[in-house]
Amino acid sequence: MRIGVLTGGGDCPGLNAVIRAVVRKAVDHYDDRVIGFRDGWRGVLEDSYDELTIESTRGILPRGGTILGSSRTNVYAREDGPEAARETFARHRLDGLIAIGGEDTLGVAKRLNDDGLHVIGVPKTIDNDLGATDVTFGFDTALYVATEAIDRLHTTAESHNRILVVEVMGRHAGWIALHSGIAGGADVILIPEIPFDIDEVCGLIRRRHARGRYFSIVVAAEGAIPKAGTMSLSAGEVDEFGHPRLGGIGVRLEQEIEERTGYETRATVLGHTQRGGTPTPFDRVLATRFGLAAIDAAHNEAWGMMTALRATEIKLVALAEAVKQLRTVPVEEYERYGVLFG
Numbered sequence: 221m222r223i224g225v226l227t228g229g230g231d232c233p234g235l236n237a238v239i240r241a242v243v244r245k246a247v248d249h250y251d252d253r254v255i256g257f258r259d260g261w262r263g264v265l266e267d268s269y270d271e272l273t274i275e276s277t278r279g280i281l282p283r284g285g286t287i288l289g290s291s292r293t294n295v296y297a298r299e300d301g302p303e304a305a306r307e308t309f310a311r312h313r314l315d316g317l318i319a320i321g322g323e324d325t326l327g328v329a330k331r332l333n334d335d336g337l338h339v340i341g342v343p344k345t346i347d348n349d350l351g352a353t354d355v356t357f358g359f360d361t362a363l364y365v366a367t368e369a370i371d372r373l374h375t376t377a378e379s380h381n382r383i384l385v386v387e388v389m390g391r392h393a394g395w396i397a398l399h400s401g402i403a404g405g406a407d408v409i410l411i412p413e414i415p416f417d418i419d420e421v422c423g424l425i426r427r428r429h430a431r432g433r434y435f436s437i438v439v440a441a442e443g444a445i446p447k448a449g450t451m452s453l454s455a456g457e458v459d460e461f462g463h464p465r466l467g468g469i470g471v472r473l474e475q476e477i478e479e480r481t482g483y484e485t486r487a488t489v490l491g492h493t494q495r496g497g498t499p500t501p502f503d504r505v506l507a508t509r510f511g512l513a514a515i516d517a518a519h520n521e522a523w524g525m526m527t528a529l530r531a532t533e534i535k536l537v538a539l540a541e542a543v544k545q546l547r548t549v550p551v552e553e554y555e556r557y558g559v560l561f562g
Contacts, residue, residue, distance in 0.1 A: 241511025
């Protein structure tokens with residue numbers, strides 16, 4: 221077979237492990253030819269590619285990022301996009317393509333497959349918000365980085381009697397904020413799923429001071445939003461999928477908390493450090509399992525499907541199911557930990 225591979229959306233620890241697994245099994249086991257498109261769907265539209273071989277993918281397992289590059293390109297945001305993709309498939313005589321990405325990348329994959337181009341998806345996002353799979357690779361690494369940062373910030377917060385706000389990633393889902401906050405012993409955790417009341421946040425901090433704890437750690441997902449009319453936030457520019465550029469909630473919380481409580485407050489934005497660096501062993505193994513399952517699915521002509529982790533097993537699920545809705549933090553899951561706040 222002739223198989224294409226691409227990585228789209230934000231970079232993520234474990235992408236290279238998927239690429240390596242696909243290439244190793246495709247070449248050594250199936251005697252396939254593998255084409256790697258550069259910079260996500262942009263590479264398909266512009267026919268920018270490299271041939272992937274055992275030699276070219278050697279040693280990439282522990283590397284962060286993606287050797288293929290990535291972008292947030294939307295094939296369907298361009299008038300000639302679907303036709304350009306069709307021409308690229310025909311030019312390389314591709315039997316199918318493996319798209320590694322999150323909601324947006326796999327949403328394009330689903331539409332192209334519906335339009336007659338054979339595509340299989342592999343779920344990737346540090347936000348852990350993709351439906352139809354219990355967990356996505358990249359999340360464990362991001363969680364480790366965020367938790368370590370919170371652990372380190374605890375000491376300086378306590379030394380200076382400060383309130384420290386830690387902004388972590390999470391546009392629509394607060395999995396990183398919730399899990400790193402719980403693991404790091406945060407005093408307040410703010411997630412996108414539940415609009416927060418800034419007065420309640422300040423109340424929890426004041427209660428800690430009344431109990432003789434003169435420092436606090438506030439963990440906020442980048443997509444956390446205040447209840448209407450309680451705090452103002454600025455809107456950023458949008459990408460090709462219509463998503464606003466986020467970032468800034470940490471600084472706004474710093475300003476509001478210090479102004480309302482009088483306590484010295486500082487914000488730390490972890491940003492892209494959560495995406496970078498070496499993937500954890502869990503993410504390396506999960507990504508490898510996804511890659512092996514994806515190339516097997518291609519040879520079984522399971523087009524329009526996505527690899528998924530269900531309990532401990534790798535299963536195939538429909539791309540339509542995977543992108544139907546985001547996997548967000550249930551309210552009851554968040555409320556379970558409320559007793560630990562403040």
